[in-house]
Amino acid sequence: MNPALLVLEDGRVFHGVGYGAEGETFGEMVFNTGMTGYQETLTDPSYARQIVAMTSPHIGNTGVNAEDPESRRIQVAGYVVREPARVASNWRATGSLGSALREQGVVGIALPGTRALTRHLRDRGAMRAGIFSGDAAGPGADALVERVRQSPSMEGADLARDVSTREPYIVPARGEKRYTVAAVDLGIKSMTPYRMSERGCEVHVLPATSTAADILALAPDGVFFSNGPGDPAAADYAVDALKGVLDTGTPFFGICFGNQIFGRALGLGTYKLRFGHRGINQPVQDRATGKVDVSAHNHGFAVDAPADGPFDTPYGPGEVSHVNLNDGCVEGLRLLERPAFSVQYHPEAAAGPHDASGLFDRFCDLMEASK
Numbered sequence: 001m002n003p004a005l006l007v008l009e010d011g012r013v014f015h016g017v018g019y020g021a022e023g024e025t026f027g028e029m030v031f032n033t034g035m036t037g038y039q040e041t042l043t044d045p046s047y048a049r050q051i052v053a054m055t056s057p058h059i060g061n062t063g064v065n066a067e068d069p070e071s072r073r074i075q076v077a078g079y080v081v082r083e084p085a086r087v088a089s090n091w092r093a094t095g096s097l098g099s100a101l102r103e104q105g106v107v108g109i110a111l112p113g114t115r116a117l118t119r120h121l122r123d124r125g126a127m128r129a130g131i132f133s134g135d136a137a138g139p140g141a142d143a144l145v146e147r148v149r150q151s152p153s154m155e156g157a158d159l160a161r162d163v164s165t166r167e168p169y170i171v172p173a174r175g176e177k178r179y180t181v182a183a184v185d186l187g188i189k190s191m192t193p194y195r196m197s198e199r200g201c202e203v204h205v206l207p208a209t210s211t212a213a214d215i216l217a218l219a220p221d222g223v224f225f226s227n228g229p230g231d232p233a234a235a236d237y238a239v240d241a242l243k244g245v246l247d248t249g250t251p252f253f254g255i256c257f258g259n260q261i262f263g264r265a266l267g268l269g270t271y272k273l274r275f276g277h278r279g280i281n282q283p284v285q286d287r288a289t290g291k292v293d294v295s296a297h298n299h300g301f302a303v304d305a306p307a308d309g310p311f312d313t314p315y316g317p318g319e320v321s322h323v324n325l326n327d328g329c330v331e332g333l334r335l336l337e338r339p340a341f342s343v344q345y346h347p348e349a350a351a352g353p354h355d356a357s358g359l360f361d362r363f364c365d366l367m368e369a370s371k
Contacts, residue, residue: 037351212244
């Protein structure tokens with residue numbers, strides 16, 4: 001096995017062995033607390049330019065297959081695991097995780113200190129990092145730390161247009177068509193339009209840089225803005241497009257990055273979380289009902305909004321609809337006089353849980369009421 005190094009920008013170095021492709025890679029170092037769903041995590045476009053460490057100790061046990069990916073390729077910049085499975089054992093598997101990482105050129109590392117790494121990130125916050133394996137690990141830790149510090153930061157990064165579809169495409173309704181939805185792809189997961197298609201939506205997936213005119217030209221019953229990577233403060237093109245949609249009163253639903261874009265369209269700010277939320281075990285409370293959903297998350301930024309009551313927006317009063325019970329951050333927004341809402345988490349349940357799937361029904365109810 002080739003020796004490998006994980007180097008953090010604050011000078012912390014972890015030693016391990018290469019896993020996946022050999023070479024070097026740079027990105028923001030984050031951790032994911034999910035015990036299942038590693039293939040969905042790897043292929044989620046929201047992880048673009050991030051090195052992901054899995055806190056679950058055994059990764060790769062169920063191999064990989066052609067059914068679970070959330071996009072056309074592995075999206076993470078690098079991968080950190082404690083103990084990769086030597087043998088894939090699942091009736092759906094068509095290959096091993098290690099082989100998939102090698103075939104797609106994803107540099108990874110297996111190291112015994114993933115717990116120490118996670119605790120370090122929780123104390124110090126997410127930061128830039130690099131993985132170096134084989135010959136790339138040769139220059140020595142001091143030289144590699146300097147290279148990591150010269151790599152780009154996630155703050156100010158406009159990544160949505162990098163991972164978005166280049167051309168529009170349609171996901172047809174399953175069964176009878178009930179609604180036309182214009183979905184702006186800011187890094188969309190494939191399960192999201194599928195969940196809408198199950199409810200009779202014909203989903204027109206559009207590039208991230210689509211304008212309000214492009215979106216409204218479809219005469220949609222509703223507009224959806226997806227999850228995605230990067231800093232929402234760098235995606236003014238998406239904010240401007242959404243403002244044009246909100247001006248018309250067309251029903252709107254946003255997820256994750258779409259929630260942050262919605263917040264900025266309402267005149268709110270966004271900020272970078274210390275180490276973000278990434279996993280499938282985050283408790284979120286609906287403030288209207290008190291109901292708590294355990295939900296899937298993948299975000300490093302959040303909306304800065306007053307949680308103590310309604311606030312003014314250019315589109316009438318709005319309010320924080322959901323909060324995270326771990327740290328109190330904003331997990332959802334809604335307008336009180338227009339059919340528009342968003343959540344920070346991922347209700348499409350890829351890779352679970354299913355608690356929040358009813359949000360798609362809520363979107364359909366808004367579209368039905370607006371007909």
